[in-house]
Amino acid sequence: MPLTNPDAAHAAAVTLRPVDRTNWRAVVALRITPAQQATVSDICHLLLLCHYEDMWQPLAVYREEEVIGCLIWGIDPADGSCWLRGVRIDQRWQGQGCGRAAVQAALDLLASAHGCRRFVLAYNPANTVARRLYQTLGFVETEERMEGEVVARLHRAGG
Numbered sequence: 001m002p003l004t005n006p007d008a009a010h011a012a013a014v015t016l017r018p019v020d021r022t023n024w025r026a027v028v029a030l031r032i033t034p035a036q037q038a039t040v041s042d043i044c045h046l047l048l049l050c051h052y053e054d055m056w057q058p059l060a061v062y063r064e065e066e067v068i069g070c071l072i073w074g075i076d077p078a079d080g081s082c083w084l085r086g087v088r089i090d091q092r093w094q095g096q097g098c099g100r101a102a103v104q105a106a107l108d109l110l111a112s113a114h115g116c117r118r119f120v121l122a123y124n125p126a127n128t129v130a131r132r133l134y135q136t137l138g139f140v141e142t143e144e145r146m147e148g149e150v151v152a153r154l155h156r157a158g159g
Helices: 024-028 043-052 100-113 128-136
Strands: 014-018 056-063 066-075 080-089 120-123 140-146 150-156
Touching: 024 043, 024 056, 024 066, 043 056, 043 066, 043 080, 056 100, 056 128, 066 100, 080 100, 100 128, 120 128, 128 140, 128 150
Parallel strands: 080 120
Antiparallel strands: 014 056, 056 066, 066 080, 120 150, 140 150
């Protein structure tokens, strides 16, 4: 189910679509900056999580008909919170609001399609760009850590 985020301030609208046989090669071809490679999970690792662990689902981020990013999501069976992982935007599209638009679109999609209200994500503490982005979207860091990463949570009111 594609979802457009019309509120993206500096980016063209983005849509989210499941990663499938038509777009997985474009997802794997996404490139991040060399500096980000130390703080962001490898995309093939994330796709393998989706394939071998029942919890995770991959989404491709599109701008018009071009894959410009991806993320994975899953609902934690322990507490029902919705996790976002591996949010990435190709280096050609960074700094244009596409990451913000993608995360916002994911939050909206998961709230409307799956009733999610509690969201969780984790990021490398050295990834200050991700930290700022998630904080501006309302995520609050917790004392929790997952595999050395900072865990942040967001609760959206029902509606």
